[in-house]
Amino acid sequence: MKIYLNGKLVDEKDAVVSVFDHGLLYGDGVFEGTRVYDGNIAFLGEHMDRLLDSAKVIDLNIGMTKEELVAATVETCQANGIKNGYLRHVVTRGVGTLGLNPYLCKQAQVIIIAADIQLYTVELYEKGMRVITAGTIRNMAEAVNPRVKSLNYLNNIMAKIEAVNAGVMECLMLNAQGYVAEASGDNVFAVKGNKLMTPPAWCGGLEGITREKVMQVAREAGMDVVETVMTRYELWTADEVFLTGTAAEVIAVVDLDKRLIGSGKPGPVTKKLAQAYRKLAGTDGVRFE
Numbered sequence: 140m141k142i143y144l145n146g147k148l149v150d151e152k153d154a155v156v157s158v159f160d161h162g163l164l165y166g167d168g169v170f171e172g173t174r175v176y177d178g179n180i181a182f183l184g185e186h187m188d189r190l191l192d193s194a195k196v197i198d199l200n201i202g203m204t205k206e207e208l209v210a211a212t213v214e215t216c217q218a219n220g221i222k223n224g225y226l227r228h229v230v231t232r233g234v235g236t237l238g239l240n241p242y243l244c245k246q247a248q249v250i251i252i253a254a255d256i257q258l259y260t261v262e263l264y265e266k267g268m269r270v271i272t273a274g275t276i277r278n279m280a281e282a283v284n285p286r287v288k289s290l291n292y293l294n295n296i297m298a299k300i301e302a303v304n305a306g307v308m309e310c311l312m313l314n315a316q317g318y319v320a321e322a323s324g325d326n327v328f329a330v331k332g333n334k335l336m337t338p339p340a341w342c343g344g345l346e347g348i349t350r351e352k353v354m355q356v357a358r359e360a361g362m363d364v365v366e367t368v369m370t371r372y373e374l375w376t377a378d379e380v381f382l383t384g385t386a387a388e389v390i391a392v393v394d395l396d397k398r399l400i401g402s403g404k405p406g407p408v409t410k411k412l413a414q415a416y417r418k419l420a421g422t423d424g425v426r427f428e
């Protein structure tokens with residue numbers, strides 16, 4: 140496998156970063172996860188915008204323009220013959236001292252990995268997921284803003300530990316006020332009649348690109364799409380609940396905290412939106428040969 144590392148494609152064994160890199164020492168950096176479908180890098184422009192925005196918020200100079208990032212991404216896919224897969228962009232603060240000061244790190248490290256994708260099982264999509272609410276609350280925006288896709292994912296990992304220990308794959312995270320934020324690695328939606336609801340990002344979620352595109356296809360399908368403050372009441376009493384994310388796409392939640400959602404099976408709206416999203420992801424993006 141060839142890894143893009145600071146302007147060069149290098150062998151996997153040579154793709155190494157220093158133990159003094161602040162990405163490792165402090166989780167100081169940003170990242171993106173992007174899918175490739177039949178030679179189309181889905182929503183690459185949106186992913187690179189979010190990467191640059193995340194970097195801006197933490198005052199990290201990536202040292203590359205959006206166009207350069209897009210070109211480097213295509214080059215990495217081509218070098219690895221990846222036509223279907225999963226991309227990981229990682230930008231670390233770079234090598235510094237053992238102190239916190241990020242301004243002593245002179246050069247950000249830009250890494251692009253083009254790999255296969257680890258998917259949930261087909262069975263999980265057919266039957267739907269069981270999810271619990273984690274006791275770990277989502278980071279407060281005033282502390283570490285969840286809108287920044289940073290390398291510091293301990294908040295999500297603490298929640299994921301609870302999920303795995305409870306025997307499920309995902310968990311719901313609430314914010315400090317008890318309102319629904321998102322799942323540990325996905326956004327959350329509820330369907331009630333013709334209404335599609337999801338919490339606004341300020342409730343403590345990442346502004347997921349899948350979330351954005353699912354809202355788009357739902358509007359096109361004539362649904363009433365609202366970003367609204369939500370409690371678990373709206374999820375427990377919904378007709379359907381689903382999660383969205385680049386890797387998961389759209390996946391039904393059929394049980395939340397032992398409350399069956401709707402019929403307890405993936406519902407028709409979830410299935411329809413999953414299909415429409417997949418169609419869009421296959422065409423909207425950057426295509427390469």
Ligand code: PMP
Nearest residue numbers: 324325326345347348349384385
């Ligand atoms: N929330 C979190 C915490 C995430 O890490 C992700 C990405 N896996 C998402 C939501 C979904 O975002 P996207 O649709 O852009 O992949």
